[in-house]
Amino acid sequence: MSRIVLRDLTKQFGELAVVDPLSLDIEAGQFVSIIGPSGCGKTTLVRVIAGLEPATGGEVEVDGAAPIEARTHKRVAMVPQQPGLLPWRTVRANARLLLDVNRSTNPVDAVAPETLLDEVGLGAFLDVFPHELSGGMQQRVALVRALALHAPLLVMDEPFAALDEITRAEMRVMLNRLVEGKGVTVLFVTHSITEAVALSDRVLVSSPRPTRLIADIAIDLDRPRSAEVEDDPRFVELCAEVRHALHRGMNA
């Protein structure tokens, strides 16, 4: 549903090179993680792909068009690192936020946010204000807010980084359940190896700044995936492979 192509993409902030010439082809419907050390340029890269930041050089295509095109047609749904919920909106209204703005381009076949909220276990909290929710619950609202847009591309920037380990494990399982079989393309930024392997079809390992691809690892674990996938010997192997690639990048 949403193929992403990068051709010799570069990004600089003044003198600072954040993305070195990078070429990449992401198949529609794939779950792709980008893992790399802090400050290497992951956020910048996904902001360029989401049309929030212009590229310095090279080309970016989302569905065969410029990212800005995808953005103006609400074909990119973002989940930021901080939930960014509006404190004066209830859970229900927060989940609707992205549908409420720029309405003319809303999808016709969107699933009602209430249904999704119910699916992530927030059915009893529809009329509650964000400050009454735990961090994990707030991030689930942020996830529903993005999914409710029914966009072909989902961009998630370290969405679980601020959560505790137990909550993160739950969120991995929940996210898999929500996107599996929906045909949505997911670009997922993380610096957790477990998270990348458990969720992805493909893991891209980046070097420290400027972003260069150290490894491109296919994750051949079966779907649908449950929590048990993390006990699979193949899972452990793949985690080791990602870890080694990260080390290679750090020492390069």
Add this chain to the structure above:
Amino acid sequence: MNKRLLAPVVGILVFLGAWEVLVRAGHVRPFVLRAPSRIVRYLTQHPSGYASAAWVTIQHASIGTLIALLVALLFGSAMAASEFFEHAAQPVLTLLQVTPFVAYIASVVLWIGSGTKPALFIVALVCMPAFTFATVDGMRSADPATRELLASVDAARWEVLWRLRLPSALPSLFTTARYNVGLALIAAYLVEGGNFADEGLGSIGRRAASLNQGDALWSAIFAMALLGTISLVLLSLLQRVAMRWHVSQRRQLR
């Protein structure tokens, strides 16, 4: 009666009691300070005059404040959006804020005429700068993560303003409103004393002062205090409804 209502009532009764005792014990000459019991008696003997005057003053203060708020939202939005405009407007607003408006009331009356117009004009003028600064500060405090999120779906400028920036300014606007209530009432009172309209508590106060009518003067002062208190209570109620979601409205630990 619940505790939240009881405490302020006790506070006011103690204050009035102390005032009464102080006056009766003869430490203060009656013209300098009337006892509250005497003021209340005078007010109840002349209810309609004070009620209609108070109504005029309320209108001057509240409509003036609303005009100030509207202008401030307009200026504030422009200042939050444009650095040049902000730097151009800031010194002018500060100038307005620090100039004693009492000094130019007569000039304004000469300029735009007597009656309601100068009252609304001056109330709006003195309340506007603080509201403008509050708007700018509040809009600046809008969560950058949410701003980016709205940008990711190409929200129009007015949508960001309406859905994010203006609500973000509510807390600072309410704080400023509490301070502006007093300012607006004082401005209305003083203009009414000099706008040749013979309307409003300010006009009663001015006449009573020049004719040495202590009862009438102190009743006007008392009525002003009452108006201020009622306005603040109404403002608190409004704030509780409009900002249910805000930290300041939650029960605090002590």
